[in-house]
Amino acid sequence: MFSRTRTFPLVPIASKLCASPLEALYSTHIVGDKPVLVRDFIHSALYHPLHGYFSRRSGSVGVLPNTIKFNQLQGRKAYMRYLNNIYKQSDISWFTPVELFKPWYAHAIAEAIMRTANFSVPLKIYEIGGGSGTCAKGIMDYIMLNAPAKVYNSMTYTSVEISPSLAELQRETVGEVRSHIPKFRVECRDAADQSGWEQVELQPCWVIMLEVLDNLPHDLIYAENQISSWMEVWVEKQHDHETLSELYKPMQDSLITRCVEIMDLDKTNTTNSTAVSTMKSIWSKVYPKPRRCWLPTGCLKLLDVLHEVLPKMSLIASDFSYLPDVKLPGERAPLVSTKKDGSSTDYDNYMEAKGDADIFFPTDFWFLERIDHYCSGRLKLHGDHTSKKGKKRRTITLETSSFMEEFGLPTKTRTKDGYNPLLDDFKNTKFYLSVPTHNTK
Helix, strand or coil: CCCCCCCCCCCCCCCCCECCHHHHCCHHHHCCCCCEEHHHHHHHHHHCCCCCHHHHCCCCECCCCCCCCHHHCCCHHHHHHHHHHHHHHHCCCECCHHHHCCCHHHHHHHHHHHHHCCCCCCCEEEEECCCCCHHHHHHHHHHHHHCCHHHHHHCEEEEEECCHHHHHHHHHHHCCCHHHHHHEEEEECCCCCHHHCCCCCCCCEEEEEECCHHHCCCEEEEECCCCCCCEEEEEEECCCCCCEEEEEEECCCHHHHHHHHHHCCCHHHHHCCHHHHHHHHHHHHHCCCCEEEEECHHHHHHHHHHHHHCCCEEEEEEEECCCCCCCCCCECCCEEEEEECCEEEEECCHHHCCCCCEEECCCCHHHHHHHHHHHHCCCCCCCCCCCCCCCCEEEEEEEHHHHHHHHCCHHHHCCCCCCCHHHHCCCCEEEEEEEECCCCC
């Protein structure tokens, strides 16, 4: 659905990356007199109550008035034409998969929960970043219609939503079914802030995160060449106070250093032979190549908190595994994009985000699994000699099509000629499922 071009020059070694005065004028509101880490800049660019993208654009997440009747559409061309008309009419940024394929997308998630949930205790579901509330309503509808009455009657569904406007929209959406109202509540706060969680939940529960990981703040690290040490990237104002630039510092931030260790980023540097290291040193001098790497420190912080306050949680997360034609350099680099009149415009610099642009990242699901195991206590970092025994977890990553074929009803999203947008168009999305085991050895 995106039209992308690959045109981003490499950053010269001796220079800083800057945003032009006109483009950075607005974003300078979210950087004070002191430099900030890239993750703090991104958090403000997206979530600042006055200047943030999600605060300024209440229509950043779209709501379809009616369910799409796929079986009445001829095929892909008819579906794309239908979708383009919706985008032009609403001028919203995008429709989430759970919205496009309602109620079937949410029903598949509910079925996955019902197959493995422990119904000897009340069913508790937490959703992080619930968008329009479509997922919550769809799941509660499915459980009301398909689970034993005692399961539905005793269940609770809590949405943790940072956006006040979306929190209100969720209440309205779920409230369309009166019996859902006493079982559903929205807590308007940041799920990654542990102080917002009143107490540790010792009972089994489910956590749902749909297209949440892609908007979590990330950090950026930079190295001048192939063998030089990684540096933290900070964002600072230039002396004219109208432009922003990058500042590089030695790695000291705990979230960044833990992310690097979890990823084993410098593993190859310690295992290479002397001859290989010598060749790399020579090569880096002859053909120096700057390195940039984006780290999901926001994901690490969030999972750290969730494993602490919900130690028996089961997790279902869905997100983009890759993004096409990203302009920014670096591993796991984001798309910085805005949409107007149904068409997308991409920026080639994250510092150009001015409250009108979404910043979203691909999810490295291998990295996500390592972070999950680390936060649960199973994966130990180098030099970690704590006696704490981590709870083992069963994890699996599935293509969206595989998840829907296993738990959903794919026939409901199939057009007349057999084309199925849910199975055919979302090749760059995956589901991650993680459940605890009782084995702590």
